[in-house]
Amino acid sequence: MLAGALLLAACSHDSSLPPFTASGFAGDQGAVRIWRKDSGGETHLLSAFSPWHHGNTTLAEYRWQGDALTLVELNIYGTPPEHIRARFDDRGELSFMQREVDGQKQQLSSDQIALYRYRAEQIRQTSDALRQGRVVLRQGRWQANRTVQTCEGETVKPDLDVYALERIERRQNHSSAAVSVAWLEAPEGAQLLLVANEDFCRWQPTEKHF
Template structure:
């Protein structure tokens, strides 16, 4: 298990629940202090199902978003990539790392009409139904609205390698000490004792506090998106 589910309800899960309850309304905009948001951001949230990490870049009228969903217990990790031109969704690409694996891709033209769709399961190509496409479009808009709210609320995702002195070398090369609570620290230390390499952790920071999100032997920094190439 590469997740941390105990104690995720407070403080940052409360932010997500508020966002979900209001169907994407930017409840957290009051936290933004009306300052400009950076074009490239990393954020995330935890709910009862698992952890979601979100990277987003807004540039030249285009929005590029990658969401990585990691279930707490059962289920497969899923990566969901989306692109918008202005307000118009132009790309959906999903990779579901189950057995067998599943890959879904759909493209839309400048009018929002479907121009290409394909589902591939274990190497076998299939067509998507109109209902499936509609569901994926709906989920795309949901994650876009969630990302809007998390960015406005200044919920920031950080990742890196954990060290014995409780410091972390982030994927950006900075050495920091996350302000984790005792339960989170105990969880990381327990995972570290059972690992032959330094574990990676992912955590969230906001004005509400710091929350451990995930712990894994995998090096998150080998695949974390970087602004220049994203």
């Protein structure tokens, strides 16, 4: 898959990378979109996991000061919804943890904390590779002439293959409003990531407010 080639595109550190980036990849279980901002020695990362078929959308927010993880916050939009928050001090020691399910607050086990730390490092390493490979996430509303009105207000024509275009148009034909599309652009080509009736632009992070 293109996503595999995109991940392999990572190479040496490139100081010209912009401080705010959006990227993503197609995994086995679903699509992952990643927004990241590096500023003042802090890395702030937000990932959105959307399952292909069944399951719950998950938003995960992470913060690092240098290489030290300082925050993990998860919102799992299931029934009931679940919220998890863990903070770490400058020595990497756990300073706060809480899991809330349907209004009920619980503590997290040490194994759960270790798993969240591991996942945080995984998503950061993936983000590093995607940024180095110049894999860029684009999102917006589909238009009748096969263009997209992006969340930034541009009108663009994604360089997607025929199968991807037909998939979008099938979804559009069953929707009364313009569907949202998310796709990846990289030197290796373009790949459709998601098509949905929801408005991706309504909650997409911006550099100023991230």
